Amino acid sequence: MNFNLKELEKQFHADGYRLGMKAVETGYSNGALFAAVKNLHQMVDDLVDSFSEFAERQNQKPACKKGCHWCCHQPVFALEYELNYLRDFISRNFDAETQKRIVFRAAEKRNNLEPLSGESLLNSKFPCPLLDNGICTAYSARPVACRIYLSSNLQSCLNFYQNPTNKKSIPALPDLPLRLGRMLNEGFRAALKAQGMKVKELRIEEKL
Template identity: 40%
Template sequence: MLDEDNCARGNNEKENNLSFYRDGYTIAATRITDFSSLTPLFKAMQELYTAISILTQSFGQRTHRQNKPIACKKGCSWCCFQPVYITTQEALLLYEYILNAFEPAQIKNIQDRAEKKLAKTKNLSEEKKQQIIHACPFLVDNSCSVYSVRPMACRIYLSQDEGTCKKKYDNPGCKTVVPALFDFPLKTGRYLNEGFVAFLKSKNKTMEEMTIEAFMVKLFNQPDYSAKWLTQNSAWNK
């Protein structure tokens, strides 16, 4: 009976994952009507982020009732020093946001911080990167300066215990030290994002994944990246 229960749970999990993947794909397919500008893409991303926000808020209410509240709060930044990976559409949104929301001096500071972190990590293996403790280029006074457009990875990294996050921060190279993260938001956000990316790939858009600092440096060095990305290979542009 236990094996049957485990099998049923496994099947339900697969169905849920596929459902979230489809939801991400559908949001993109419905909202991204063309690539004449970044506006349709960003509106679709806003809807995607709203969807995960509603899910995580509902999840947080449930865990609170179970006396297992989400420990994350403003000013807690233990997770903001590790490598965070983003995909192309997230990088484009972040880049456009900082260009429009920040003063030139602030933008220069972000670029400098991104370059400094990348210099530490760019030639390292993934295992070695995980051992580097260096602040995200968007972290200012222990708070996220791009919170409203933060990438999916940051939105779904929700902890049950701040102490375990600090322990990981203090022991980045120790594989046995693992933050007590909630599994449901991690999987939900990942599959939503994968579905969204799948739609962009179906439109022949080049989709890359790299760390925040690597992608930001790339965009700073290639200011025409977004314009080229919009016009590349899309069936809508033929």
């Protein structure tokens, strides 16, 4: 595959910026912002699908599949508009008892991570509050960070889950979807910031 990565990053950042600007130009309504976040997620999914198809043609099919959840035990950082979108999805699609269970799990993970920082935090392994029997219950509303975490080797993910402090236990994550997906999201964030919106980065459980 021949491409100029720096130019691609600029293009994806610009695409994200245009999408963010389109949302804020409507007047900052939650409806418009959530619709834009949904479009952002679709753009990221299209990127990942295209990359996966190319990798498969090179006999390097991504190892990720439904029910594989080793990456769902580490801290996941997302931008605030994504987490607001996620909360809205949960409130509209889950019954009161399920929402209560998610809130409890989120509080439990916050308590477990509160005393940690630096590498201890990044290497921690506690299940995501949305994980249920190895399945993400809010898969269609998951943040960009989850969507671009694409492994090419299942064993590498398992090794990192079991031995996170081992410097050699590094998940085999292709660089391209990570970088371009981040650029889309950073462009979107830049558009909101340009219009005076403060956009914090938080862990998933901090907003649930």
